[in-house]
Amino acid sequence: MSSNSPFPSLLDGTLSLPVTPLIRGALEHSKKITSPTTVNHCIRSAYFAILLSQKLARKDAEPLDAELIVYSVIMHDLGWAVDKSLLSKDKRFEVDSANMARTYLQSTKESGVWDKHRVQLAWDAIALHATPSFSQHKEPEVMLASMGILADFQGHFIANQLITVDEFKAIVGAFPRLGFKDQFIGIMCGLCAYKPETTYDNFVGEWGCEFGLDGKGTGKEEYAKNRLASTFPRTLLPTLIALAEYENEAPAE
Structure with a gap:
């Protein structure tokens, strides 16, 4: 990973996030709209999502779309925008976040080519992230995005203790809770x-x-x-x- 990456490798180099032009742009976009505390929450959640994807991986499973997972998690709280004029008055914050993330995808050249299904998965991952009773029965990318975000609230106390205390501390140490x-x-x-x-x-x-x-x-x-x-x-x-x-x-x- 390049030395100027916004995401350091953690856990002795075994945990890293994909750093694509889209991910870099999404991070900067989130920084412009939300607070530093929210940004760190989203980054930690992305690390947790990728960590959980490693722990839950099946040999017979199709490859995961890691860029989609990280993009969705980085953008999942745009509905917490500091400037309230960016928000709707009639939609849940998760829907605001999903709509804003979709608009960003459609407006930036950094996204490359995203087909309709991939865009929909990102929208679903964001809109459903706070509703596990839906997200846990969706596609793996949607499920893992939700699990990673929930892990930042529950830490090593999540089901079956999938995340250890040391793993949790390493991620929080890199991106404090503020x-x-x-x-x-x-x-x-x-x-x-x-x-x-x-x-x-x-x-x-x-x-x-x-x-x-x-x-x-x-x-x-x-x-x-x-x-x-x-x-x-x-x-x-x-x-x-x-x-x-x-x-x-x-x-x-």
Whole structure:
């Protein structure tokens, strides 16, 4: 690996990331849009994703698209942009991130040739990264992207302890956490304040219910009340009851 690579080889040279023009460009793009703490989180997650790909590799499996995995993970939190004018008001942050990453792919010459399927895989890897119940049943690249990102939250405590303490420390040592816990809470609560309707039906809303709209409890009760009113039993059940009246009616002539 070249000495000017943004990604050093770790674990005695056994763990490295692909460094292509696209990956370099994606990293710089992420640095322009998100905070240093978010950038380091994305880089650590990329290392974890590649590390897990090594540990879970099967001899009979098709070769993985490592560039796609790393690109997706580096770009997966563009929806945490510091400049809120870059974000939608009506989409989950994961969808914002996926859309922004797709737009970047389509606009840069660094991407080379990506066919429709490859672009879709990157979009899926980003949009589904926070929903393991979907991502873990998708293509290997989508699954590994999600696992790598989750590993930065769970470290060596992930299932079956696939990542050792020493491996975790090596990656964090290269790209420190920079107060990630507190900034993450602030980002989640900020999303609940900025575009609450996109947070009610997913895990982001849990942070608003717990920590309010500013991470310090402000607006907590009102947010929780609004979120409860938007849950499916409160929104779907009344229409199901209303529609039941048509079940026994004769069809219109």
